Amino acid sequence: xxxxxxxxxxxxxxxxxxxxxxLIDREMLGAKVxxxxxxxxxxxxPAIIFPGVFFNDFGSFVEYSNPKIYGAIVALIIGFxxxxxxxxxxxxxxxYWIIIFFINQ
Amino acid sequence: MLSKxxxxxxxxxAVLPHMLSVIPFGIxxxxxxxxxxxxxxxxxxxxxxxxxxxxxxxxxxxxSGGASSLVAITSVGVINSRHLLYGxxxxxxxxxxxxxKKLFISYFIVDQGFAESNKYIKQNKNLSNPHYYILGxxxxxxxxxxxxxISGIILGSFIPEELGLKFAIPLxxxxxxxxxxxxxxxxxxMLVSGFASLILFDAPFKSYIIxxxxxxxISAFIMLRFKK
Numbered sequence: 001x002x003x004x005x006x007x008x009x010x011x012x013x014x015x016x017x018x019x020x021x022x023l024i025d026r027e028m029l030g031a032k033v034x035x036x037x038x039x040x041x042x043x044x045x046p047a048i049i050f051p052g053v054f055f056n057d058f059g060s061f062v063e064y065s066n067p068k069i070y071g072a073i074v075a076l077i078i079g080f081x082x083x084x085x086x087x088x089x090x091x092x093x094x095x096y097w098i099i100i101f102f103i104n105q
Numbered sequence: 106m107l108s109k110x111x112x113x114x115x116x117x118x119a120v121l122p123h124m125l126s127v128i129p130f131g132i133x134x135x136x137x138x139x140x141x142x143x144x145x146x147x148x149x150x151x152x153x154x155x156x157x158x159x160x161x162x163x164x165x166x167x168x169s170g171g172a173s174s175l176v177a178i179t180s181v182g183v184i185n186s187r188h189l190l191y192g193x194x195x196x197x198x199x200x201x202x203x204x205x206k207k208l209f210i211s212y213f214i215v216d217q218g219f220a221e222s223n224k225y226i227k228q229n230k231n232l233s234n235p236h237y238y239i240l241g242x243x244x245x246x247x248x249x250x251x252x253x254x255i256s257g258i259i260l261g262s263f264i265p266e267e268l269g270l271k272f273a274i275p276l277x278x279x280x281x282x283x284x285x286x287x288x289x290x291x292x293x294x295m296l297v298s299g300f301a302s303l304i305l306f307d308a309p310f311k312s313y314i315i316x317x318x319x320x321x322x323i324s325a326f327i328m329l330r331f332k333k
Binding site: 002005006007008012014016017018019021024026029036040042044046049051052055068075084085088089090092093096097 | 122123125126143144147148150151154155156157159160164165168169174177178181182185186187188189190191192193194195196197199200204207208210211212214216220223267268269270271272273274275276277278279280281282283284285286287290291292294295296297298299300301302303306313314317318319321322325326329
């Protein structure tokens with residue numbers, strides 16, 4: 001790992017953050033594009049969630065006894081009704097821990 | 106009307122719950138870098154200069170595994186290209202800022218900050234200075250990220266791996282979109298993105314992170330056509 005590779009990576013990353021904010025004029029985006037942009041959170045975050053739940057660290061599919069799936073389902077239900085971020089995360093983690101430390105032992 | 110500092114700290118408050126995953130993730134990132142045998146200064150430099158959790162870990166893992174710089178840099182670029190989408194959304198709220206301020210605030214655009222800012226600003230349309238909210242989320246996340254990677258570098262992975270705290274990451278992002286589960290059109294887009302990510306997971310350079318959102322946004326576009 002060299003300073004050069006870190007700095008180039010930093011420039012590339014910064015560009016991805018800055019380009020649409022500072023270089024693009026919003027009037028260039030049509031009404032349809034703006035409408036589609038409403039779905040950016042729904043389009044981006046599941047691509048991080050699904051592999052994190054269904055795959056292990058090596059990218060292979062974990063079978064259905066996978067404790068993360070149960071943790072995610074609990075978090076989903078608690079989060080949906082509580083609308084609370086901490087409750088969502090903690091309920092998911094706690095149920096995951098209960099499974100890996102007590103049930104799957 | 107809310108004062109600027111009030112808006113800023115509202116942003117801070119909005120991202121505090123995410124520290125449950127950001128802080129362990131930062132510690133893990135710092136610890137992994139040192140465990141891979143890299144100079145602690147360089148490991149920290151990735152937090153300061155790249156400032157993007159998952160991309161930093163993959164960057165260091167690739168280089169320690171003997172990948173070329175070009176491959177490592179390309180992977181970072183591909184993983185972080187999702188910020189283009191965040192920028193496209195946030196640009197609406199940053200339009201009135203001058204160029205220098207836009208350049209400054211851009212550095213602080215991160216996943217959780219984007220998501221919370223977007224949610225809040227959409228609900229408070231006549232907020233006078235929305236960029237202070239964005240800055241509040243971003244600066245807070247920045248400080249916590251810097252401090253947690255530094256502690257990971259110094260103390261090593263003092264969080265036992267058996268806890269599986271990596272699982273907090275998908276949970277945080279689940280918490281981010283949980284309210285959108287009440288809207289069927291959003292659920293449809295989420296499912297497309299999720300299944301696309303499972304199918305595309307082995308695509309080169311971790312490109313599933315940007316390809317899946319693109320597939321999902323295209324399906325959103327098609328869906329909007331049929332809705333009318």
